[in-house]
Amino acid sequence: MVSPALTVMIGADTYPPDVNGAAQFGHRLALAMRDRGHEVHVVAANPENGSSVRRVIEDGITEHRLRSHKVPTHEYLRICSPWEIWREVGRILDEVKPDVVHLQCHLVVGRVLAAQAVRRGIRVVATNHMMPENLAPFLPVPHAAQGAIAKGLWWDMGRVLRKVQVVTTPTPIAVQAMHDSGVFKRDAIAVSNGIEIGDYELQDHESIEKNPDQLSIYFVGRLAVEKNIDVLLRAFALLPAELSHAVLEIAGDGEQRDKLAALADELGISDRVRFLGYVSDEELRAGYLRADVFCQPGTAELQSLVTLEALSASLPVVLADALALPHLVREGENGYLFEPGNARDLAEKLASILLLDDEGRQQMGKASKALVAPHRAENTWQIFESLYVSNLHYNKALAEVHDRRKAHG
Known part of the structure; x- marks a missing residue:
């Protein structure tokens, strides 16, 4: 663990009780950082109808659940309206004063949290768990238009994440996919989601x-x-x-x-x-x-x-x-x-x-x-801790990415 202990805020557009890889990783990250001695706050959509709520769960993790609306094309996903959560997210940041914000998605919660954190000079680390193919089945657009939609999604991701300090994604192949999109202009590094092998x-x-x-x-x-x-x-x-x-x-x-x-x-x-x-x-x-x-x-x-x-x-x-x-x-x-x-x-x-x-x-x-x-989880948590306080690991990893690209022409 880095010393001293940090106040870490995790921003997630999908989080348990949602059942998907990004939601589960965000939850594992919160538990791991808590167990490593950090104060952990999670900002995510309220899984129920009603106003935004704050609650302390799981032995000290504080959840800030934002007012949300059900996605009509999905069985459980809920989405926040940026204009409804803008002031609430700012209030949460001013109250908690995190040392670092770690985004798990850039769509709505991540978008607002990134903008509000950057305004306040708070360090932001962003992890991309999304591919356009993950969203395509739920968008009300014809199949022929999905290529253009995918390109637009990459561009939008780059626009949201261009001001954050660090961008990661789980694998080198995912890094390459982001680069090959042609419109995502921000450099990213690979940090495995990690696994508790035992x-x-x-x-x-x-x-x-x-x-x-x-x-x-x-x-x-x-x-x-x-x-x-x-x-x-x-x-x-x-x-x-x-x-x-x-x-x-x-x-x-x-x-x-x-x-x-x-x-x-x-x-x-x-x-x-x-x-x-x-x-x-x-x-x-x-x-x-x-x-x-x-x-x-x-x-x-x-x-x-x-x-x-x-x-x-x-x-x-x-x-x-x-x-x-x-x-x-x-x-x-x-x-x-x-x-x-x-x-x-x-x-x-x-x-x-x-x-x-x-x-x-x-x-x-x-x-x-x-x-x-x-892919041992311990390696993942150590890397993210280092990224929370410094760009040294990030810069070294970026140099390796650029060297690989040069070697392959």
Whole structure:
């Protein structure tokens, strides 16, 4: 921990009880900074109707929940109106006087918090968890216009974040995607979301109940369009006859659940597909530990925390060859990449792992565990602490980014 302890304010457009990667990371960050001795405040949308509220929860974390409105195209997301929260955010900053503001998104809460903090000379660190593809399904625009919308979103992000001191994103590939947008002009560095690796290890005294006559494919995430779970269902239906004892477990819920359940029925696999819905942390962990392979078919992943969890649980993985997922696979060692959207290719890659004997899958699982080691959460928290007080780490990391670009022309 840096000394002395800091007052850290985390700004989030999505935060628990929302269930998504950005919300969960913001929550983990708040808990970690609290546990490292810092005073932590969270500014986020009120998950309920009504005025802005302040409450102290989880042994000292103070939440400032801002007046918000339900997003009509999403089951749980809520959005704040900038003109409704502008003065309230200023009041919160004046009252708390944070040493640093750490934004988790630039859309509304992040936008207002950044502007108000910069006005007051408060240091601002911003982490981008968003890709335009994450928003596209919820925007009332025709498909043909989404390319222009994506470009506009990148430009807007750059406009909001140009005055902050530090911009990070979870992976080098995400850094490159921001650069390649052509309109996001601000330099960013990669800081992993981090993972508590030991949380997903089978303990010596522990056993997981598992059907010895059954093989399990595991998916974890929101049941949303960009996760491409329909491709996974079609691939599962294409598995060879000798894998008829395999099951597909899908942990998570979302707006696509009914459509996916109908597709499973149409494909004749509904008796072997288990929609688990939202699961507790304990149930989530048990799912990893009883699975034989993990699959992530999503194509808009800036890092994929659930894939890091699967690697930590020593699982072979099959991931879409898209955005940040390829850096989590060493082809043939801990798993495989498949062509995004290609159900037949995915089926072949899943079968190649499921048809291995137990020892073969365990060897791939060991390779997964070795690959996840650099993503230890302790490293992430230390880096962010250093960024809260100084640009030294940021400048060094930027120099490395620029050197890599020069080396690749």
